[in-house]
Amino acid sequence: MVRAKSIDHGIPGRGSFMPMRDSIPRRADRDTLRRELGQNFLQDDRAVRNLVTHVEGDGRNVLEIGPGKGAITEELVRSFDTVTVVEMDPHWAAHVRRKFEGERVTVFQGDFLDFRIPRDIDTVVGNVPFGITTQILRSLLESTNWQSAALIVQWEVARKRAGRSGGSLLTTSWAPWYEFAVHDRVRASSFRPMPRVDGGVLTIRRRPQPLLPESASRAFQNFAEAVFTGPGRGLAEILRRHIPKRTYRSLADRHGIPDGGLPKDLTLTQWIALFQASQPGYAPGATGTRIPGQGGGAGGRDYDSEPNRAAVPGGRRYGPTRGGDPCAPRAQVRQTKGRQGARGSSYGRRTGR
CATH class of the missing domain: 3.40.50.150 (Vaccinia Virus protein VP39)
Structure with a gap:
């Protein structure tokens, strides 16, 4: 022992x-x-x-x-x-x-x-x-x-x-x-x-x-903070600063996002769809990351193009390196x-x- x-x-x-x-x-x-x-x-x-x-x-x-x-x-x-x-x-x-x-x-x-x-x-x-x-x-x-x-x-x-x-x-x-x-x-x-x-x-x-790779963690967390703290009386007003109005309207109809809702009311499927739509190069209707068990794909950047990367948040590991304390x-x-x-x-x- x-x-x-x-x-x-x-x-x-x-x-x-x-x-x-x-x-x-x-x-x-x-x-x-x-x-x-x-x-x-x-x-x-x-x-x-x-x-x-x-x-x-x-x-x-x-x-x-x-x-x-x-x-x-x-x-x-x-x-x-x-x-x-x-x-x-x-x-x-x-x-x-x-x-x-x-x-x-x-x-x-x-x-x-x-x-x-x-x-x-x-x-x-x-x-x-x-x-x-x-x-x-x-x-x-x-x-x-x-x-x-x-x-x-x-x-x-x-x-x-x-x-x-x-x-x-x-x-x-x-x-x-x-x-x-x-x-x-x-x-x-x-x-x-x-x-x-x-x-x-x-x-x-x-x-x-x-559901997203490590490479998206910084952008996703910045987006979440901006939405939670953004001015506006509902999601439609808050998100207009991040997503074009026509794109938002399409996503809201497709994913059932209430215009007058609050960030706390969004599902994870909706969060990822909105995040992908906020990114440069977003193509409406493109196939994105799917959330198992929740059906439907979130349109946007195909983050699954990096299958060999360790998709965990926070690239730096805090564990000790060899010989470290x-x-x-x-x-x-x-x-x-x-x-x-x-x-x-x-x-x-x-x-x-």
Whole structure:
């Protein structure tokens, strides 16, 4: 058996990997830190087992975000060959290290937002702090290494990300490459301390056949941001700045797009059709990318002309290169992303949508 490992980095402050402290802080200090980090530990064994039933992957390598006391980790150890955990609180990182000593568990102590997901990780699991769910989701979606994720987030956030209450900018921006689904509700009473709202299980799966190639990711996400933030009382007014009136009229009739509707009301089929129509060289009636199970082709540029390219968003991989450090802070990487594009829209970063 591989002994549990702990990886420490001595750069102080949030956004770095801090040295492990085995001393137990005073209760008042622990309570303050718990509130700052949004720690609500999952105590319901049935809820823990239920979360793990939604985990997909090849059963080999799983990454857990914020293990806390290790309740979910304990279930993951039973199902996966190796478990990697990222815990920001040095107290609980030390606790998990001790609890799973001798098991196939590797402990990284630091902020997940600065963590580079190793290339061998195929599955991500976590009870995500409700206060920073959007930041964690965006960081996760920007990585290209994993294939599926099962996360506990706030119930209304899970519904929103899965499109149950209409589309959002964040979900729409990544929908051609990922599938989002909401599952079971997790009652607030399942957590300690008990939060004010219920949680829910959100799953994200990388599409085996993306609906757009990587080369279109920057343009698609810019287009989605422009539509969500554009002026106008309805889609017809908003889109007239991006698509010729006659072209829009044809697409609206063909795909059932309501003139007075809002961006959140658009289906993924409609989004892709409108996006392709907004691109230079658009030819009405041309055959474009088809969305499996939704019928009909979206007219426009034939993005399927690049069958051998890895059609995943975000060309840069965040996983460690050979001999690299998987825990090196990603601050420098994030500074190079630019204002918009495949790394997530600036609007989403400002508003958390």
